Amino acid sequence: MVPRTEAVYLDDATLRTLTTEVLSCQSITSLSEEEKGLAKNVPAEDNAIIMRQTIFYAQGGGQPSDTGAIGPVDQDSTFEVSLVRKTPDGRFLHFGKFLDASSSFVAGQPVVQKVDDSKRNYHSRLHTAGHIVGLAMQLLMPDKKKVKANHFPGEASMEYEGLLYNELKPVIQEKVDELVRLDLPILISWLQLDAQVGDMKGAEEGRSLDGRTRIASIGGLDHNPCGGTHVARTSLVGSVVIRKISRQKGTSRVSYDISPGIDA
Ligand SMILES: [Zn+2]
Numbered sequence: 001m002v003p004r005t006e007a008v009y010l011d012d013a014t015l016r017t018l019t020t021e022v023l024s025c026q027s028i029t030s031l032s033e034e035e036k037g038l039a040k041n042v043p044a045e046d047n048a049i050i051m052r053q054t055i056f057y058a059q060g061g062g063q064p065s066d067t068g069a070i071g072p073v074d075q076d077s078t079f080e081v082s083l084v085r086k087t088p089d090g091r092f093l094h095f096g097k098f099l100d101a102s103s104s105f106v107a108g109q110p111v112v113q114k115v116d117d118s119k120r121n122y123h124s125r126l127h128t129a130g131h132i133v134g135l136a137m138q139l140l141m142p143d144k145k146k147v148k149a150n151h152f153p154g155e156a157s158m159e160y161e162g163l164l165y166n167e168l169k170p171v172i173q174e175k176v177d178e179l180v181r182l183d184l185p186i187l188i189s190w191l192q193l194d195a196q197v198g199d200m201k202g203a204e205e206g207r208s209l210d211g212r213t214r215i216a217s218i219g220g221l222d223h224n225p226c227g228g229t230h231v232a233r234t235s236l237v238g239s240v241v242i243r244k245i246s247r248q249k250g251t252s253r254v255s256y257d258i259s260p261g262i263d264a
Contacts, residue, residue: 003091020051020113058092070114071112078099129240131222157253159251183234188215190213241256
């Protein structure tokens with residue numbers, strides 16, 4: 001039985017390279033049905049690698065997966081990571097392909113992980129911007145209950161119970177601009193007892209393998225259970241643009257984007 005993966009990025013989201021050990025390297029076809037279900041849109045001839053530790057963010061909590069590469073120590077990368085998913089029991093499956101189809105990794109082999117830096121930074125900015133929109137909403141309308149968050153490029157939004165009208169758009173924009181301008185730190189802390197977290201939404205995403213729950217806070221003004229990656233300060237997001245407010249089935253969605261985009 002392969003043990004749970006230690007998610008190193010939860011404690012240090014700045015790492016873009018890490019040396020660790022391969023626990024298993026399998027073809028997708030040899031995975032269990034449950035694991036295959038995580039490999040949607042991954043070609044069947046690709047492989048799944050599990051390592052002792054990982055700096056790759058696994059898709060979840062509204063944030064897309066990291067991509068990157070893995071290779072033997074002191075050599076060029078030999079494996080391209082296209083998608084990382086986490087199993088319910090905490091193993092991180094790194095899906096992708098070997099550049100040379102005849103190569104492989106063996107259990108116990110030390111390897112170097114490399115995370116795609118520009119994509120990670122962009123995802124971290126987009127995700128942190130969601131927290132900023134969330135804090136702006138909390139400060140403006142403390143009673144509004146958040147129901148969903150999506151930080152995928154091109155579709156980022158925060159969704160709330162009840163109706164929000166278009167007139168609010170400039171008000172939210174102004175508060176968001178203020179929070180970015182204040183350059184508040186994003187603080188990460190850990191709660192030891194699950195009881196303290198109760199049923200706070202997102203608590204599961206922030207849970208680490210020892211049962212602690214990770215809390216993200218903007219300048220101590222809010223506290224959200226969160227397992228995502230963030231930038232260190234609100235100004236590092238760039239500018240946050242409130243795109244539109246839309247309503248459906250009793251909920252309202254505040255869509256946003258960030259500028260500059262991924263390559264800047
Ligand atoms: Zn977060």
